[in-house]
Amino acid sequence: MTKANGNGAVPVRESQRRSMQQHAQGPAAMLAIGTANPTGVVIPQDHFADDIFRMTKTDHLTQLKEKMKRICQKTGIEKRYFHLNEESVGANPEFLDRELPSLDARIDMVATAVPKLAHSAATKAIAEWGRPATDITHLVFSTYSACQAPSFDLQLATLLGLRPTVSRTILSLHGCYGGGRALHLAKQLAENNHGARVLVACAELTLVCFGAPDGSNLVGTALFGDGAGAVIVGAGPFSEGERPLFEMVSATQTTIPRTEHVLGMQVSRAGVDFHLGIQVPTLIGQNIKQCLIDAFGTDDAPCSDWNDLFWAVHPGGRPILDNIDTVLKLEPGKLAASRHVLREYGNMSGATIVFVLDELRRPRKETGLLPEWGAMLAFGPGITIEAMVLRAPRLDEY
Numbered sequence: 214m215t216k217a218n219g220n221g222a223v224p225v226r227e228s229q230r231r232s233m234q235q236h237a238q239g240p241a242a243m244l245a246i247g248t249a250n251p252t253g254v255v256i257p258q259d260h261f262a263d264d265i266f267r268m269t270k271t272d273h274l275t276q277l278k279e280k281m282k283r284i285c286q287k288t289g290i291e292k293r294y295f296h297l298n299e300e301s302v303g304a305n306p307e308f309l310d311r312e313l314p315s316l317d318a319r320i321d322m323v324a325t326a327v328p329k330l331a332h333s334a335a336t337k338a339i340a341e342w343g344r345p346a347t348d349i350t351h352l353v354f355s356t357y358s359a360c361q362a363p364s365f366d367l368q369l370a371t372l373l374g375l376r377p378t379v380s381r382t383i384l385s386l387h388g389c390y391g392g393g394r395a396l397h398l399a400k401q402l403a404e405n406n407h408g409a410r411v412l413v414a415c416a417e418l419t420l421v422c423f424g425a426p427d428g429s430n431l432v433g434t435a436l437f438g439d440g441a442g443a444v445i446v447g448a449g450p451f452s453e454g455e456r457p458l459f460e461m462v463s464a465t466q467t468t469i470p471r472t473e474h475v476l477g478m479q480v481s482r483a484g485v486d487f488h489l490g491i492q493v494p495t496l497i498g499q500n501i502k503q504c505l506i507d508a509f510g511t512d513d514a515p516c517s518d519w520n521d522l523f524w525a526v527h528p529g530g531r532p533i534l535d536n537i538d539t540v541l542k543l544e545p546g547k548l549a550a551s552r553h554v555l556r557e558y559g560n561m562s563g564a565t566i567v568f569v570l571d572e573l574r575r576p577r578k579e580t581g582l583l584p585e586w587g588a589m590l591a592f593g594p595g596i597t598i599e600a601m602v603l604r605a606p607r608l609d610e611y
């Protein structure tokens with residue numbers, strides 16, 4: 214069979230051959246990881262309630278403050294990093310009144326702060342990768358702060374000096390599954406484009422959501438922090454010096470039916486409003502096993518014991534991790550990387566999963582080598598669950 218072109222007939226077999234060559238060898242892998250947090254403000258969780266009520270001039274709301282203290286004690290968080298500080302909150306009093314427009318001022322602040330934070334994480338990932346930034350062919354950027362075009366993806370590409378031909382995608386408002394979604398897309402891009410090297414960048418600043426504590430935002434205010442993560446993703450053949458940290462074997466996205474109202478974010482003239490339903494941890498616990506079975510592509514559990522795997526779980530909140538432990542009957546310590554990241558940084562939404570992966574790949578005397586097979590999970594509005602089967606190659610494999 215032939216296909217016409219301007220110069221005559223081109224055999225389809227030839228175009229098929231070319232398209233076959235576009236595919237990479239083997240599954241994509243994460244080749245390097247970088248993380249960053251704002252350097253300005255670190256708030257210990259045990260005096261967060263005092264700090265936030267003072268900063269927002271709401272100390273008179275004593276019952277609300279007591280509830281915030283109760284919530285903070287149950288988060289499993291010890292400290293969080295923030296871009297906003299007392300001075301910038303004082304300079305923007307409209308941030309404290311949801312009736313006043315403040316979106317423009319927030320967009321002005323994130324316009325430089327988000328790419329700067331992403332740049333910091335990406336620079337570390339690129340340095341670890343060891344190849345020049347100009348070898349990056351694709352960029353996938355995820356954030357809940359993007360309200361402009363051109364956006365942070367182009368700013369980051371410029372800051373890093375990427376090629377003008379770099380293929381850019383920005384994911385907006387995917388919330389806590391943004392990092393999982395970006396990695397899932399990067400896997401598909403790397404596997405379908407021979408030689409592709411994809412930079413995944415996730416950067417989250419709570420300042421677009423920040424407001425004075427009220428009856429609706431206590432949990433989010435007690436839980437979320439600022440951070441950025443970056444991962445270089447590519448598939449074989451690997452160049453000298455490239456070493457896969459985690460192979461990205463298969464991935465699925467699942468939406469739990471009829472849960473759209475449970476978890477959500479909405480851009481308003483007063484910033485980004487968010488809603489975290491009290492049933493989120495239970496719903497995730499009830500659905501997680503099936504998502505894993507789907508991701509592993511088997512009719513039943515992929516292994517007799519989920520403890521045979523290593524786990525990279527987005528620490529959306531302490532009870533989410535507790536429910537996963539219970540449902541999967543995990544041994545203590547299986548979710549240690551997730552609990553560590555929650556304790557040290559809080560929930561940094563889409564960027565958090567990169568911190569968990571970074572924590573997992575650190576060699577540990579007490580736990581030894583990771584099991585060969587693992588699972589990555591991230592959750593967010595929808596309720597959407599991103600699941601990915603990972604494989605940790607042995608050091609001498611590549």
Ligand SMILES: CCCCCCCCCCCCCCCCCC(=O)SCCNC(=O)CCNC(=O)[C@H](O)C(C)(C)COP(=O)(O)OP(=O)(O)OC[C@H]1O[C@@H](n2cnc3c(N)ncnc32)[C@H](O)[C@@H]1OP(=O)(O)O
Pocket residue numbers: 254265280283284287288295297298299387388389390419420422423424432433434435436437476477478487488489490491492493494529530531532533562592593594
């Ligand atoms: C410079 C400073 C700047 C600061 C800026 C901060 C700004 C932050 C804004 C960032 C927003 C980003 C939004 C991103 C949205 C995407 C989220 C996701 O995708 S991923 C998913 C995100 N993750 C999640 O959705 C999980 C969040 N949940 C948790 O982590 C835990 O449930 C917990 C820590 C809140 C409580 O621990 P637990 O063991 O459950 O303890 P208990 O049962 O004893 O409850 C204690 C009290 O808490 C109450 N209460 C509980 N839940 C809720 C609720 N949803 N609703 C309301 N209230 C709630 C409960 O009723 C009780 O009240 P009381 O009886 O004392 O009066």
